Amino acid sequence: MKLFSCPFCDQVAFFANVVCERCGHALGFEPQDLAMLALDPEGGIWTEAGKGASERRWRYCENFTHGVCNWLVPAEGTDALCLACRHNLVIPNLSDANNVLLWGKMEAAKHRLFYTLLRLKLPLVTRDEHPEGLGFEFLSDEGGEAVMTGHDNGLITIALAEADDAEREKRRAAMGEPYRTLLGHFRHEIGHWYWDRLVRDGGALAECRAMFGNDEEDYGEALQRHYANGPKPNWQDEYVSSYAGAHAWEDFAETWAHYLHIVETMNTGHSWGVTVSPRIPENDLLRTRLDFDVFDPQVTITQITDAWLPLAMALNSFNRAMGQQDLYPFVLGPKVIEKLGFIHDLVHGRVGHALGAGAEVLVTGQRGPAAIQRERRRSLWPFGGN
Structure with a gap:
């Protein structure tokens, strides 16, 4: 920011x-x-x-x-x-003062998400404008049924309990996740919506499948296999998180989320004039100046990832000095960087149709030539990686 x-x-x-x-x-x-x-x-x-x-x-x-x-x-x-709040469909019961506090945390994360989307000039359409427009439901477990955070044809549900820091940490530890935040949930789930917008309706299916795999694989069976058998062996060689290996849709959404993590953190560093120059010998790999606008379409993914490595290592070191977990507890291998490059090109209109065409497909309700029919899906985020 x-x-x-x-x-x-x-x-x-x-x-x-x-x-x-x-x-x-x-x-x-x-x-x-x-x-x-x-x-x-x-x-x-x-x-x-x-x-x-x-x-x-x-x-x-x-x-x-x-x-x-x-x-x-x-x-x-x-x-x-x-512009951000008009996408809300269900908000918590505000007669409960604690719900107001939790909703405030939800909105703080969501508004940060929208800032990044606006900087990237990505299309935004409400459900009043189109049946598959973007909408949010912030739900509690008051009825006795556990709320599942997820995405379903543009409808993003976020469990209100995720805004409770203690409860979210409990879930993170129970799932063995290195990272779990409200902002991470928003960035992941909206990745599913932009898959529909920019890949399915944007004429980028072939390129996306070549990068992330077969999205036509049965989603429910893939998740069951992931939960039953655990992560794929050596998943670190191909995926940014273990959950990304569950299905091509999850690989895309996880990589999308990490792209937003990276560009927004670098945007913050650029605003603060951050330079990383360690006082150790032979430190060229850990040296960077965040002197470029990460949202500039001319900036390459190589520039971004080359700057991200030293920045992330420095930020992790600061967190450790304060007795906190690593700020970014992930490793970006060559294949993951390649996938991040696909997301980078996608958001800047270099893959598939131009962004305007993708948005037009949504608004008019027409399918692009490469659109596919798929069953409605729901991303079961209690088991997710963000």
Whole structure:
């Protein structure tokens, strides 16, 4: 995440800030320009303040009243919810104060996801716009039936219990996972949706199958085999996680999630001007300067992974110094880097149709020439790797 500043007084501001600590102006995030705005109240709406202020008028997203969103919508428009919140289909019961706290953590992770998607200029369509549009359900176990985090034709369900740090850590340890976070869940599950959008409907099936394997393999049987037999032998040679070896869809979604992990962490490092230059002999492999924009389509996957190795090692060392688990407890072998390169080319429109064409296929409800029929699937995330 990049660093922002208050347009009125230049005080450093962070992504979730709603007030400038120096000048006291209200702050809001404007998703179209990906900008933090300083705001003055004017009769129930807000006007821009500070250098470069336009005459545009704004309202906060309706979820601002619950303390879970600081994004803005145009005052003249009809949308009550912002670009990120309008994808919500089910939110927790807000009469329970603890649910509000857990939902706030959900939204913090989801809004970070949306920031990255917007930086990558990826298509976003709601379920009001298309039956397979993107929608979120945040569900609790109140009915006695355990909620399964997963994806089903654009509907992403996240178990509310995953926002409870202790419960999530309990599940992570029980599953033997090296990493499990809310943001990881969001990044993985939306990878399934973008497989539909950019691969299935985007004319990239042949290239994707050559990279990730046969997605027409029975999904349920593949998962049962994975759970019964455990990870594939020597999975580290081909997959970013053991779960990625369960099925081609999971391999794609895991690799997609890791691509987002990497580019957003590097974006943060770029914003902070991070340089890694260890004070040890012969340290060229561990030296990097994050002096390039990782979202620039001209940046290659080699540039990204060459910079990621020293950055990840440095971040892991900081975590160990604080007695924490490694920030990025994964190894990127040559085959995994090749798969990350496929994702990199896919999001920048170098595989399959251009992104605009993929989005158009979704909006019109038409299938691309290489589209396939498949049974509805659900990714059983209690057993996942993120």
